[in-house]
Amino acid sequence: MPFGLCNSPATFERLMEKVLARLTWRKCLLFIDDIIVYSKSFDEQIQNLEEVFQRLQEAKLKLNPHKCVLLQKQVSFLGHVISENGVSTDPKKIQDVIEWPTPRTVKDVRSFLGLCSYYRKFVLNFSTIAKPLTKLTEKNQNFRWTNECEIAFQKLKQALVSAPILAYPQSEGKFILDTDASNLGMGAVLSQIQGNQEKVICYFSKTFSKSERHYCVTRKELLAIVAAIKQFHHYLYGRNFLVRSDHGALRWLFNFKKPEGQMARWLEQLATYDFTIEHRAGRIHNNADALSRRPCENECKYCEKVELKYENVRSENSQEKLPEVGHTSKNFTGTSNVDMNEISEGTISDDNSESREDREVDGRNSSEKGGDSPFTTVPFCELCPLEEQRCDCQVRNTISSRNSHQNTTQSSENETRPRDSQDSRNMRSSSLGDDSSMLESQSVRVRSTNISVSTLRSGKERNVETEINLSTVNKELLVRLQRNDSVLGKLMKWKEQNVKPSWSDVAQFSVEMKFYWNRIDSLVVQNGVLYRKFESIDGQTPELHIVLPKELRSLVLKELHDNPTGGHLGIKKTIDKVKKRFFWYGLSRFVEKWCSKCDVCSARKLPVRKPKYSMRQYHVGAPLERIGMDIIGPLPKTKKGNKYILVMCDYFTKWIDAVPMKNQEAVTVARKFVKHFVTKHGVPLQVHTDQGSNFESLIFKEMCKILGTEKTRTTTFRPQSDGLVERANRTIQNMLSSYVNTNQRDWDEFLSLVTMAYNSSIHATTGFSPSKLLYGREITLPIDLVFGKPVREELNYDTFFASELDEKLEQIHELARKRIKYASDVQKRHYDHKVHENSYKERDLVWYFDPLYKQGKNKKLSKPWKGPFVVTKKINDVIYKIQLNQKAKPKIVHHDRLKLYMGDQKCSWYQ
Numbered sequence: 001m002p003f004g005l006c007n008s009p010a011t012f013e014r015l016m017e018k019v020l021a022r023l024t025w026r027k028c029l030l031f032i033d034d035i036i037v038y039s040k041s042f043d044e045q046i047q048n049l050e051e052v053f054q055r056l057q058e059a060k061l062k063l064n065p066h067k068c069v070l071l072q073k074q075v076s077f078l079g080h081v082i083s084e085n086g087v088s089t090d091p092k093k094i095q096d097v098i099e100w101p102t103p104r105t106v107k108d109v110r111s112f113l114g115l116c117s118y119y120r121k122f123v124l125n126f127s128t129i130a131k132p133l134t135k136l137t138e139k140n141q142n143f144r145w146t147n148e149c150e151i152a153f154q155k156l157k158q159a160l161v162s163a164p165i166l167a168y169p170q171s172e173g174k175f176i177l178d179t180d181a182s183n184l185g186m187g188a189v190l191s192q193i194q195g196n197q198e199k200v201i202c203y204f205s206k207t208f209s210k211s212e213r214h215y216c217v218t219r220k221e222l223l224a225i226v227a228a229i230k231q232f233h234h235y236l237y238g239r240n241f242l243v244r245s246d247h248g249a250l251r252w253l254f255n256f257k258k259p260e261g262q263m264a265r266w267l268e269q270l271a272t273y274d275f276t277i278e279h280r281a282g283r284i285h286n287n288a289d290a291l292s293r294r295p296c297e298n299e300c301k302y303c304e305k306v307e308l309k310y311e312n313v314r315s316e317n318s319q320e321k322l323p324e325v326g327h328t329s330k331n332f333t334g335t336s337n338v339d340m341n342e343i344s345e346g347t348i349s350d351d352n353s354e355s356r357e358d359r360e361v362d363g364r365n366s367s368e369k370g371g372d373s374p375f376t377t378v379p380f381c382e383l384c385p386l387e388e389q390r391c392d393c394q395v396r397n398t399i400s401s402r403n404s405h406q407n408t409t410q411s412s413e414n415e416t417r418p419r420d421s422q423d424s425r426n427m428r429s430s431s432l433g434d435d436s437s438m439l440e441s442q443s444v445r446v447r448s449t450n451i452s453v454s455t456l457r458s459g460k461e462r463n464v465e466t467e468i469n470l471s472t473v474n475k476e477l478l479v480r481l482q483r484n485d486s487v488l489g490k491l492m493k494w495k496e497q498n499v500k501p502s503w504s505d506v507a508q509f510s511v512e513m514k515f516y517w518n519r520i521d522s523l524v525v526q527n528g529v530l531y532r533k534f535e536s537i538d539g540q541t542p543e544l545h546i547v548l549p550k551e552l553r554s555l556v557l558k559e560l561h562d563n564p565t566g567g568h569l570g571i572k573k574t575i576d577k578v579k580k581r582f583f584w585y586g587l588s589r590f591v592e593k594w595c596s597k598c599d600v601c602s603a604r605k606l607p608v609r610k611p612k613y614s615m616r617q618y619h620v621g622a623p624l625e626r627i628g629m630d631i632i633g634p635l636p637k638t639k640k641g642n643k644y645i646l647v648m649c650d651y652f653t654k655w656i657d658a659v660p661m662k663n664q665e666a667v668t669v670a671r672k673f674v675k676h677f678v679t680k681h682g683v684p685l686q687v688h689t690d691q692g693s694n695f696e697s698l699i700f701k702e703m704c705k706i707l708g709t710e711k712t713r714t715t716t717f718r719p720q721s722d723g724l725v726e727r728a729n730r731t732i733q734n735m736l737s738s739y740v741n742t743n744q745r746d747w748d749e750f751l752s753l754v755t756m757a758y759n760s761s762i763h764a765t766t767g768f769s770p771s772k773l774l775y776g777r778e779i780t781l782p783i784d785l786v787f788g789k790p791v792r793e794e795l796n797y798d799t800f801f802a803s804e805l806d807e808k809l810e811q812i813h814e815l816a817r818k819r820i821k822y823a824s825d826v827q828k829r830h831y832d833h834k835v836h837e838n839s840y841k842e843r844d845l846v847w848y849f850d851p852l853y854k855q856g857k858n859k860k861l862s863k864p865w866k867g868p869f870v871v872t873k874k875i876n877d878v879i880y881k882i883q884l885n886q887k888a889k890p891k892i893v894h895h896d897r898l899k900l901y902m903g904d905q906k907c908s909w910y911q
Contacts, residue, residue: 019059020052028052036075036082045071086167086199102153106143109136116156123159125187127205130156134207167192167199175201175241177275179228181220184208188228190235204231219263221247226266229273240274248279468555479528481549487512487585488530488549495525512585516547523547532583545583556582557594571595618651619824621817623774626651626686628725629673629695631664632733636744636858645751646672649728650684652816653773654763656728658755660748666697678707681774686710688722731758737861744861765823766816773816838900840880843910844871845901848882848893868901870910885909 009032016030024030027048028037037052039045049070056063069075074083081088103109113133116126123129132148133156135141169175169192176198178189185207191198206227208220215223225243229236259267468477482488487510494501506517516523522533524544531544548556560566560577569577575591584590620626628651633644642660646669649656659676661668677684687709689695695713704711714721735754736747759770760779771779780789840846845868853862869882869891878895886909 015059019055019061023052023055042071100157102145102150104145106137109133109143112153113137123156123203123205125185125205126156126159126203127185127207128182128187129159131184131207167194167201169201169235170194175232175236175239176244177225177228177232177236177241178244178280179221179224180246181208181217181224183213186220186224186227188224188231190228190232201235202232204228217247218250221245221250222263222266225250226269229270229275236273236275238274240276243275243277244280245277246280250277250279468551470555470559473552473555475527475529478546478549478552481551482530482547485549487516488547491516491520491523491547492525492530494520495523495530515585545579545581548582548584553584553590554594557591561591561595561598568598619821620652622813623653623655624650624681624684626688627677627684628722629687629689630722630725630729631661631669631692631694632729632860633661633664635747635861638745638748640748642748645732646676647725647729647732648673648677649725650681650770650774651688651724652813652820653770654724654766655681655770655774656732656755656758658732658751660751664692664694666694666699669694670700670703674703683707683709686712688712688714690714690722728758733860737863740861744858747861765820767819768812768816773812776812838895838898839877840871840874840895840898840900842871842874843907845869845903845905845907846871846880846882846898847901848891849897849899865899868903868905870907872910883910 013032016032016035017024020028020030020035027039028035030036035052037045037048039048074081076082100112103112113130116123116130127134129152132146132152136143136145136149173193176191176193178191180187185205188204190201190204192201204227208215212220212223225245229243483492490513500520501517506513519532524531524533526544530547532547534543534545536543556578557574558566561568561574566574566577571592574595575588578587578591618626628649630647631644632647635643635645637643638660640660641662644661644664646659646661647656648659657677657680659672661672687704689711691713694700701711732751732754735757736750739750739754740747756779760781762769766773769778771777847865847867848869849864850866851859851864853859867884869884871880872883872890873881875881875892879892880895880898881890881892882898883890
């Protein structure tokens with residue numbers, strides 16, 4: 001074939017596939033002009049070679065003897081070394097990677113990653129290792145070769161040099177898929193049991209997108225399973241295989257009750273495969289768990305509830321039987337020695353009266369394989385207690401007098417606050433919201449309460465109140481409050497004794513206790529303070545976040561949200577600030593409640609959904625029943641001293657009277673109204689205005705009272721209530737701006753003419769001109785004096801359209817009323833159906849809406865549409881690049897700020 005043709009490789013590939021049809025994947029493999037013939041024995045190899053040579057001879061194709069290698073146990077093919085042991089990387093190709101110089105441009109990075117990605121199936125967690133390099137190739141990313149990039153560059157080289165040999169998949173032997181996810185990406189290893197040995201078939205990795213990085217732990221781990229199964233579909237579909245993950249909650253993957261959205265779609269995809277999920281602890285899950293196992297900081301609500309629901313019923317040992325909720329086995333043996341006398345009965349939920357069926361998930365019992373006694377999972381209502389479900393006797397936060405200072409007493413060993421008291425702690429007291437001065441020392445009065453179960457039922461409480469503010473908080477106070485806390489105190493004792501109670505020990509306690517118990521491995525006690533340990537971003541130095549007791553949470557929120565250093569920011573930003581420093585059960589919900597109840601935020605920020613009521617309309621049925629009035633100005637002062645325009649509009653006929661005024665005082669407005677409207681058209685039944693001081697003055701109201709006219713007004717900041725006049729104002733301004741000179745001081749000379757033009761034009765709502773509806777005839781224009789008015793012929797008027805004035809005027813009004821009613825109904829509907837799209841192409845001339853105006857000129861009389869501009873590039877369907885002339889700076893604008901230029905100007909400079 002001739003060289004240089006772009007389709008030559010594809011054409012030759014199709015030719016070779018046709019020549020070796022029914023031999024490929026059975027006796028040989030081919031890629032364009034490379035053929036590899038394989039067999040299990042010498043005799044079979046000779047037979048296969050003979051058949052391939054015969055096919056090539058029949059197609060009259062020749063082989064180059066110098067490039068043919070026969071009867072080899074190991075060959076290089078497409079950058080890989082193929083042998084009886086499996087597939088490995090070609091050392092000759094890898095040598096090019098080893099000798100690759102340090103990239104200096106984005107193009108060099110792309111070239112290096114392209115070569116390395118060809119061998120990514122040999123490298124575990126390739127996407128995570130290469131993340132610093134792939135970040136350099138992102139759009140709008142400055143090229144900066146940092147130390148992280150150099151480390152990733154060298155790691156990729158080393159990983160390719162030490163790449164393992166991948167085994168061939170066999171028809172016999174169970175496949176095993178190990179998956180894991182981190183904050184950056186996912187990884188998977190496909191292996192197979194071959195001869196009682198687990199051999200690696202292939203590696204797979206993928207970095208998370210920007211949205212996927214915000215998934216919670218459960219969702220990330222599930223995404224890793226879905227993506228890995230999709231990647232290895234041709235190996236796994238139609239046969240049973242094992243999925244191993246270090247995320248225990250996925251064992252109950254198909255037990256999710258009523259999954260929604262993305263979770264439901266993923267489960268539907270997985271339902272077509274035959275597999276089982278096995279939990280493998282992270283310490284032995286090394287092949288897929290090389291990535292960070294940092295807990296999720298921003299859990300989504302759906303997965304948080306489901307994960308918490310199933311983690312609470314998980315035993316520390318997968319073989320240990322779980323007891324029923326509220327049931328204490330006589331023969332249970334815990335994994336540690338825990339003094340049950342230290343555990344207060346106050347945290348036991350008082351729900352023994354619940355039926356067993358209510359406690360069971362899906363209405364049935366579950367028992368572990370090989371176990372004798374069934375167990376029941378914790379009901380969802382217990383895992384997510386509602387705010388309304390509280391004990392009759394709650395522990396209430398009180399605010400003490402500012403002058404009382406007393407010490408906090410410790411809770412006794414056998415007394416503690418009830419489980420549901422944490423809900424009342426999360427409720428903000430109204431007294432805490434009194435921020436009269438941001439400079440005052442803000443303090444929160446809290447108490448440590450000693451309450452037994454019997455005391456709770458009798459309603460008697462003993463309170464010891466203490467003043468806590470930022471200046472009084474120190475390490476000793478923090479330690480004392482943590483140890484006095486009914487939950488944190490027990491956790492600190494367990495950590496100091498280096499024991500972790502079994503599920504049987506903690507099953508009877510509150511949800512908060514179970515929450516911390518599931519994360520007890522990440523809790524540490526240093527210098528007497530309880531911390532939650534997180535891995536830092538660099539993955540080397542762990543971060544310690546204080547586990548905050550209930551008494552200090554309000555103080556922290558006042559500092560991180562209410563104070564000027566907090567800035568009264570939104571919920572997400574406040575949660576992020578708190579999570580960088582502290583940790584406690586229900587942190588996100590506590591912050592959300594705090595921000596939602598903040599008076600300062602509520603008084604300043606818009607709600608999530610803007611309130612909107614259905615449209616209320618006012619209909620009129622005859623001329624001059626109702627008129628609207630408004631004032632335009634101040635405008636540039638004319639030679640006659642006019643600065644304002646009084647606009648009066650009839651709601652039925654749409655007739656407009658516009659009168660220039662020197663000022664907008666009440667006396668001037670009243671005089672202009674009587675002189676220019678009442679004396680010409682008569683007294684209207686109703687006058688509708690805004691709440692301007694001139695319209696609301698005593699003078700104007702007395703004038704309406706003398707004339708017998710009803711006066712109505714709009715609500716504040718609601719100009720839509722007088723929409724007819726507001727729309728007329730805009731029309732007058734548009735018309736005036738077309739005729740005023742550059743100094744804009746002659747607008748009053750054109751005002752009467754433009755109102756005449758408006759009143760003689762047909763109105764879109766009524767279908768008639770205002771003069772036709774008001775006087776029964778059209779206004780005579782100057783052009784009619786030259787050419788004469790149209791001669792009307794006598795017609796058979798079967799409809800309501802123009803007839804003789806004295807006979808048909810009422811019919812015209814009736815038709816106008818119907819059209820006004822129809823137009824009002826259309827306006828009441830949603831405007832979503834009124835989308836008008838224009839597709840502009842390169843070299844089109846367009847107008848650009850620019851409301852900015854030069855200093856010294858009035859905005860209302862300026863021309864907001866500038867141009868014509870030339871469309872130089874269509875970036876996407878809604879974004880365009882336009883340019884005014886060859887020397888002007890290009891603009892990136894939105895589709896909604898453009899309209900097609902319909903004039904005669906042509907563009908000669910843009911090619």
